[in-house]
Amino acid sequence: MTHIYDLIIVGTGSVGAATGYYAAQKGLDVLEIDAYTPPHTEGSHHGETRIIRHAYGEGGAYVPMVLRAQELWNELASMTDRTIFEATGVLNAGPADSEFLRTVRETADSYQLPVDEYNGQTVREKWPSWNLPVDYRVLVERGAGVLHSQNAIKTYIELAKKLGVTQLFNNRVVRLDSDSDDNVAVVTEQGMYTGRRVVVTAGTWIKELIPDLPVQPTRKVFAWFEAESELAAKNGFPAYTIEDRDGTQFYGFPATNGTIKIGRHQGGQPITSPTERVPFGEVGTDVDEVNQMTDMFLSGVGSIAHGESCTYDMSPDGDFIVDQASRFENITVVSGLSGHGFKFASVLGEILAQEAAGIDVPFDLAPFRLKRF
DSSP states (O other): OOOEEEEEEEOOSHHHHHHHHHHHHTTOOEEEEOSSOSSOSSSSOOSSEEEEOSSOTTOGGGHHHHHHHHHHHHHHHTTOSSOOEEOOOEEEEEOTTOHHHHHHHHHHHHTTOOEEEEETTHHHHHOTTBOOOTTOEEEEETTOEEEEHHHHHHHHHHHHHHTTOEEEOSOOEEEEEEOTTSOEEEEETTEEEEEEEEEEOOGGGGGGTSTTOOOEEEEEEEEEEEEOGGGBGGGTOOEEEEEOTTSOEEEEOOBBTTEEEEEESSOOEEOSSGGGOOOTTSSTTHHHHHHHHHHHHBOSEEEEEEEEEEEEEEOTTSOOEEEEOTTOTTEEEEEOOTTOOGGGHHHHHHHHHHHHTTOOOSSOOGGGSGGGO
16 A cells, blocks of 8 residues: 655755654654755755845845744754854945845844944954945844854754654655645655655756746856955854945855855856756856955955855745645745745745644745746
């Protein structure tokens, strides 16, 4: 007789791993599937660290979710010896008329989040390495910081296994079908598995399973630069997002082990297959994309130590997609995280687990539904 899982998770990266754990907590019979062994470097993102901001410049709809996400990250940290969250603070800087910074200020005020305000001159008195224009607006969120993403995924997977979640890794899903009882048949390279509900958190190449999603895989690059010790978190240097006058946004982290990680949010190359995600340096603009940040805004940084490429799954408007798949009422997709999704992985996992368990979700998900397109 075919075993029927309450929930099958296709893609056990950040969101999928969180979903599996929270679903198992709610007593569901869960199967996690991934084409590789997570955490790995083949998904929508990889690397050891991610920024988490609460006063959210991308829009107020995200703030209740990111505040809950922070609570869940803190809970996860209490269950492991691994570092999950590091309260470095996050510096946001840009032109005085920046819409992004205006929204940061508004969300901070609305939710009473601790934010200190500087300009390009006064911030240099606190952190001399910043070379920001004098008229720049600078908002520093003291309670924000850095998430250690690989540690988080490993911890979720281990905790889920302890709760009885079945884990099937190094097994690629090739298609999703309905069976005669309106369950979902998940067909993999190694066999078929049946679930009452399926969550697809398959990252960049989700369209191989859900072809009609409006998602564009985009190659991105980031790099580690040699850095002086005053740029380290232990010396009080924050994570940061910096906006140029043309709207280009850069992000980065405090230095660790003598290097500082910097990337650019915009730009990149739309791609159509994994082979097009070529290594850092193989596209002529790679070095210039990351060098712009240090050339314009930050001193104390040396040459590039090494760089990497990754992919974003970009939605048309840069906002998340959290919705039912068009052909199946019992398949939920999470996609289009557009380069700012990891910080939400914990709360998205909790939301997906709540939906699978028939529990009301305490957030307005209307801004993330497909009907907006």
